[in-house]
Amino acid sequence: MATTSHLFHRDLNATYPVIVRGEGIYLYDDEGKRYIDGIAGASNVTLGHGNRRIAAAMADQAQTLAYCFSNNFTNQPALELAQRIAALAPGDLNSVYLVSGGSEANESALKVACQYHQQRGNDRKQLAISRWRSYHGSTLGAMALSGMPGLRRPFASWLPAFPHISACYPYRCQYAGCDGCCNLTCADELERAILEAGPQNVAAFFAEPIALGGVAGSIPPADYFGRIREICDRYDVLFVADEIITGFGRTGKYFAIDHWETVPDMISFGKGASSGYIPLGGIVVSDRIRQSFADSRSQLAHIFTYVDNPVAARVGLTVLDILEEESILAHVDEVAAHLQNRAHGLDKHRIVGEVRTKGLIMGIELVADKGTKRPFPVDANVHGRLNTILLDRGLALGHTGAGADWIEGDDIRLYPPLISTRDQIDEIIDIIDAGISQLETEL
Numbered sequence: 001m002a003t004t005s006h007l008f009h010r011d012l013n014a015t016y017p018v019i020v021r022g023e024g025i026y027l028y029d030d031e032g033k034r035y036i037d038g039i040a041g042a043s044n045v046t047l048g049h050g051n052r053r054i055a056a057a058m059a060d061q062a063q064t065l066a067y068c069f070s071n072n073f074t075n076q077p078a079l080e081l082a083q084r085i086a087a088l089a090p091g092d093l094n095s096v097y098l099v100s101g102g103s104e105a106n107e108s109a110l111k112v113a114c115q116y117h118q119q120r121g122n123d124r125k126q127l128a129i130s131r132w133r134s135y136h137g138s139t140l141g142a143m144a145l146s147g148m149p150g151l152r153r154p155f156a157s158w159l160p161a162f163p164h165i166s167a168c169y170p171y172r173c174q175y176a177g178c179d180g181c182c183n184l185t186c187a188d189e190l191e192r193a194i195l196e197a198g199p200q201n202v203a204a205f206f207a208e209p210i211a212l213g214g215v216a217g218s219i220p221p222a223d224y225f226g227r228i229r230e231i232c233d234r235y236d237v238l239f240v241a242d243e244i245i246t247g248f249g250r251t252g253k254y255f256a257i258d259h260w261e262t263v264p265d266m267i268s269f270g271k272g273a274s275s276g277y278i279p280l281g282g283i284v285v286s287d288r289i290r291q292s293f294a295d296s297r298s299q300l301a302h303i304f305t306y307v308d309n310p311v312a313a314r315v316g317l318t319v320l321d322i323l324e325e326e327s328i329l330a331h332v333d334e335v336a337a338h339l340q341n342r343a344h345g346l347d348k349h350r351i352v353g354e355v356r357t358k359g360l361i362m363g364i365e366l367v368a369d370k371g372t373k374r375p376f377p378v379d380a381n382v383h384g385r386l387n388t389i390l391l392d393r394g395l396a397l398g399h400t401g402a403g404a405d406w407i408e409g410d411d412i413r414l415y416p417p418l419i420s421t422r423d424q425i426d427e428i429i430d431i432i433d434a435g436i437s438q439l440e441t442e443l
Helices: 052-064 076-088 102-119 140-145 149-158 185-197 224-234 256-260 287-296 310-325 328-348 382-392 422-442
Strands: 019-023 026-029 034-037 093-099 127-131 202-207 238-242 266-269 281-286 352-358 361-366 398-401 410-414
Touching (some): 034 422, 052 310, 076 093, 076 310, 093 102, 093 287, 093 310, 102 202, 102 238, 102 266, 102 281, 127 140, 127 185, 140 149, 185 202, 202 224, 224 238, 224 256, 281 287, 328 352, 328 361, 361 382, 382 410, 410 422
Parallel strands (some): 127 202, 202 238, 238 266
Antiparallel strands (some): 019 026, 093 281, 266 281, 352 361, 398 410
C-alpha cells in the first residue's frame, strides 16, 4: 500500500504503488498486484526485470573492482566497453566517453563540441541548436537544448539562449505543402537558424532520430537526416544524434540513426546501455573530434565522479553480450512488425488522432475531433485520465500533455522491454483498446 513517506516524490499529491519485485516485463506491488511495464521503467529496462546474469556480473565486478577515479586510472571493463560500442557505431565514431546517464551524456557532448571548435580557433562557436518538442535531459545545458516549454519555464532565467527549430511533426506541420507528409521544410529551417545566429557562433545541432519528448514517436522521412547532415557540413556545425532512448536495440538497430544511413559527429546514449540496472550513459565521438584534442594537447575541461565506472561498464558489456547471443535485435524486428499491425487497429477509436510506430516504440496522439485534429482542452486531463485507467487495468505507460500547441494536446507512449513476446504485445494492445473505450464512454 502506498503511504505518506519521507521521499520527496516528483508529485507530492500523487499516490504511488510500492513496487517490491520485478520479473521480465512485469512489476509487482506490495499488495500483490501485477503491472505490465509498458514503458520499460523509463524506457531503459530493455532486457526486463530480474535478469540474474546482469545482477551476477554486477556483484562479481563490485567484489573485484568497484571504483577507480578516471583522472588517475583506467580499468579493463571501461576499455572493453568503449571498444565494443565503437565497433557498433556508424562511420568513424570510434571513441567513447562513459558517464552516468543521458543528461550527463548531452552535457558532455555540449562541452566537447564547444572545446572542439575552440581548439580549431573558433572561440565564438558556443551556441547549440535543437528542436522544439525534444527532450535532452534535466541538467541545465541539456534542459536548454530541450524543447518542452513546461519543463523549461521554472528555470528559464538560468538557461543558455539556445535557438530551436521545428520538430519533424507531419501530423501538425504548419508549413505549406507538407499535408501530413514531410517535404523537408522543417529540416531547411536549420539553415535559417544558423544564418540568423551567425555560423561563426553555432557549435552543434542536437536531434533525437525519433521525436520522443513533447510529441510521441514522430518519425522523419528517409531523406530528413541527409539534409540535416548537408546543412551542418556547410556551416561547420557538429551534428549530435541523441540516442538515449532509441539506442541499443529499441528500433531493431543498435543506433536508430542507421535507419537514415547518416553518420553524425557524435552520438549520446544512456538508458538501454545498462538495461536500467545501473546508471550508465556516454557519448561516441568521431575521429576528427578526438584528433583535435590530441593535436592541441588539451584535456577535456569536464569530468564527473563516475566517469568510466567499472561496475557500470561491466553491466554494459553484459547487456551487449545478451543482445548478441540472444539475437535480441532480430527479435525486436519480428515483434515490431506485430506491434505495428496490432497498433493500427486502434485507429478505430474516435479519440485516436494518429498512431505512430517504429521498432518497439508506439505513440498515440489523442484528439477531440479526428477531422480537424482539435485537441482536448487542457483541463480535461485526457492523457492523465487514460493513464489512471490503464494502471487500474495493470498496464504502465508513458503519457504527456501540451504537445499540440504548448498548452493543449494529449498522448500516450509505449516502449516495452525488448524481450516482449507477440502474446505480451497482444495483451498490451488489448488493455489499451479497452482503456480507450472506457475513456470514450466517460468523455
